[in-house]
Amino acid sequence: MEEVNKAMADARAHMEKALDHLSHELVKLRTGKASVSLITDVMVEYYGSPTPLAQVANLQVADARTIVIQPWERNLLGTIERALINANLGITPSNDGEIIRLSVPPLTEERRKELVKKAKHAGEESKVGIRNARHKALDHIKKAVKDGFPEDAGKRKEAELQDLVNKFVEQTDQVVAGKEKEIMTI
Numbered sequence: 001m002e003e004v005n006k007a008m009a010d011a012r013a014h015m016e017k018a019l020d021h022l023s024h025e026l027v028k029l030r031t032g033k034a035s036v037s038l039i040t041d042v043m044v045e046y047y048g049s050p051t052p053l054a055q056v057a058n059l060q061v062a063d064a065r066t067i068v069i070q071p072w073e074r075n076l077l078g079t080i081e082r083a084l085i086n087a088n089l090g091i092t093p094s095n096d097g098e099i100i101r102l103s104v105p106p107l108t109e110e111r112r113k114e115l116v117k118k119a120k121h122a123g124e125e126s127k128v129g130i131r132n133a134r135h136k137a138l139d140h141i142k143k144a145v146k147d148g149f150p151e152d153a154g155k156r157k158e159a160e161l162q163d164l165v166n167k168f169v170e171q172t173d174q175v176v177a178g179k180e181k182e183i184m185t186i
Helices: 002-027 074-086 109-146 151-184
Strands: 043-046 049-052 057-063 066-071 093-095 100-103
Touching (some): 002 109, 074 100, 109 151
Antiparallel strands (some): 043 049
16 A cells, blocks of 8 residues: 555656646747746856856846846856857847847747747647656556555556546646747737
């Protein structure tokens, strides 16, 4: 019984991680509004080691379409600018010698549709993670039934697991639908 409960708890934890990962990935999708989250994962070469941009510069949103990056060391301007270009964000940085500005262009209809596809793809990847967690838990339950766990209790645990999967898949769909609505709003 303890092994089955542990398998269920592990499955729930993996499903929550899949949903968290989806949320993290969707934050990176640009919606036409300036957001520091677009560039937080950009890595900058800092004294020979890759360092997150947020650890070498002050990041802030100046207005609805502009992100301002102020490096803590002026000699990093060129390095940060190259890192932003290499990150392939679809935004060209402008460097004025002290700060870097990123002007987020409004999204075209074609780009919006492309971003919606990316969001749906991330949602599908999340669902795959949820199903993989279900598969592992089902294997544990079936093994426990073979090893003497009551078969009717095993069936109840399988149904409980399926309900959990359905709940997480529904949450995934809601998150993706919310992001899709956000992207398509002009």
